[in-house]
Amino acid sequence: MILVAVALAARAVTFGDPVVHVDEEFYFATARGMWQGALPFVDIWDRKPIGLFLLYWPAAGLPLAWGILAYQIMALVSLVLTARLVFWMAERAGWGAGALPGAVAYLLWPDLLNGVGGQAPIFYNLPMAAAGALIVLSAQRHRRLLGAAAMALVGITLQIKYSAVFEGMFFGLWLLMREWRARTALWVLAGYAVLLVALALLPTLIAYAAYLDRGQADAFVYANFGSIAHRNANPLPEMLGNIGVLVLLLSPLVAMVFGARGRVGQGDASARAFLFAWFVAALLGVAVFGTWFDHYGLPVLVPGAACAAGFFGRADMRRRVTPAILLLVALVGQIAVVVNIHNRGTAAQFARMAEAVGRGPGCLYVYSGSTMLYPATGRCRLSRYVVPAHLNRARESGATGVDQATEVRRILAAHPAVVVMRPPFRGERPEIRAIVVAAMAHGYHRAATVPMGNERIVIYKR
Structure with missing residues (x-):
């Protein structure tokens, strides 16, 4: 109930706004076009995976005002469920005292990163968080089965946004490293690796097969994979500005993650190691992907907020510093949202x-x-x-x-x-x-x- 209340407060001023962000305007327009018979990549061109447009498809079938509200409610639900998984992973890692503040931080930080609406990471962070939670749980039971389920979730995520590939590769390598340390036979390890890769690629292969069946395989391949290699770099001043903004907005979270190191607690040591490594992998994924728009930092928030729980829960922090930080983030986030509405239009x-x-x-x-x-x-x-x-x-x-x-x-x-x-x-x-x-x-x-x-x-x- 606390997470729902915080999420509602953080996003209240945007509900019903059809122009929260240029990206989701296009996602909605494409999904509406699909209701009219348009086929993404063929009739409406973009590089985003088909799964993202399918997410918007139910909402886009409604009258405009209701459709806008519907996709925003879907994003709210996704945000809250992801925050609940952040809470669970932080608690599992032994940072129970800071688990709720960590989950609240996950709800508030998107306001700073242009993620107040239905940006793709708001949706795909949920299956990635669920995959991360399965990996944490699999350290104790059903190791291979839960690991395979986690990679299946990664596969679903890839059909929402391909930039999740960096985190997905980290998940797969972590699972294989764990098998190696368990002295799994090489032939079993190789077979398991093939299974993990196959599960991660399966949704994309299904999408490709659907386009192949329609005779549009070339359009699918070029839009989804070929075109990105031909895109030119943004002007240097614009890139440097984007990097500066992203560093500014994520640096407090990075500092809190480092402040959590050494806070052992009574939880699972392997969970702590995984969350810290995941956070580094997510940061590297943002750095490698390029362009560095502010909303590209949204995937970092899942492992970042979970790790920051170790900082929020410190005895010297949780009574005054933790509430002060969250209130400051909430205030600055609301200011950012209002300023963006003023700049983009009401x-x-x-x-x-x-x-x-x-x-x-x-x-x-x-x-x-x-x-x-x-x-x-x-x-x-x-x-x-x-x-x-x-x-x-x-x-x-x-x-x-x-x-x-x-x-x-x-x-x-x-x-x-x-x-x-x-x-x-x-x-x-x-x-x-x-x-x-x-x-x-x-x-x-x-x-x-x-x-x-x-x-x-x-x-x-x-």
Whole structure:
């Protein structure tokens, strides 16, 4: 009940907001498109696994306001259940006195990391936390069976976000190392390794088989695996800024994890060793993955909060310092959420923008702006590249399987009824914007200019 209350308080201001974050706007828009017959990677292009869109699919079938609330409630439930697993693992490791503060920290920290809505890690942290809990439990009983179940959960996680591969590899290596230390026969160890890998890959292979059956295997492979190798790096100042923000927001948690080392307690020593090693693996996964957006730090919170319980539960900390830290995180987190809403735009501003776009028989082209306008207005798409960044950002040039300028010209040649443009932004290709601006000067008029957060969005109509 405490965890539910904290989670509700941490997220209350965002419930019903359709523009919490650009990522989940697209996830919802894609899932709504699936209800209309669209096939991800073929009709709507992205690199995210099919499982993420399937998670959003039930909510996207509801009327817009109810659908937004539904996926946010799903994210809330996932967050609370993950926090409960953090509590259990911390208690198992011998940090029972700090287990509840650790779980509360897991609920509060996402507010700092742009994870207040339905970001992918909010959902995939749950099966990863469950896998970690099974590994902790398997040290005492049913070692191989629970280890295999843990890797099956990793496989499910990979079909929500592939970046979990780093933690998944660590889980598999930990299980194999434990078998090696138990002097398992080599042929048994090899067979077990094959089983763990197969279980982790099975959901992805099932997804591939489904696309192969539809004759779309190439589209699946390129979107899911090939395209990431062709994506360009962000500008150096942007990357350095992202790294700085991520380090700033995670460094207190890192410090508390180190403050927990040596706090033995009465729990399972192997659980403590596993949680510390998992935390390091999660940090390395963030470092290796690149781009370093703030929400990429969300997976670190599961082992981080569990380990930080050893710090929170210290006798010299738990009476004053622990409550003060959690209150500070809660306060700063709420400030961050409110500031982000102010910068991105409110639900009321979005409603006015959607009204200005309007419903009608003509198609919509969001050159730059919110993809939530597609489900909000019901207007058709003219391209499978729904994410504006795929066609206007320099980092995506040559990485999506289409020439950006050619695709933009093709869209404009189809005469969209409405075109939406936000102001120029860092990372945008000016030559792509110039193509759209030139097209708007012939056959279009500026129908409205609406405020959306700290920007003014221009809506052109044919």
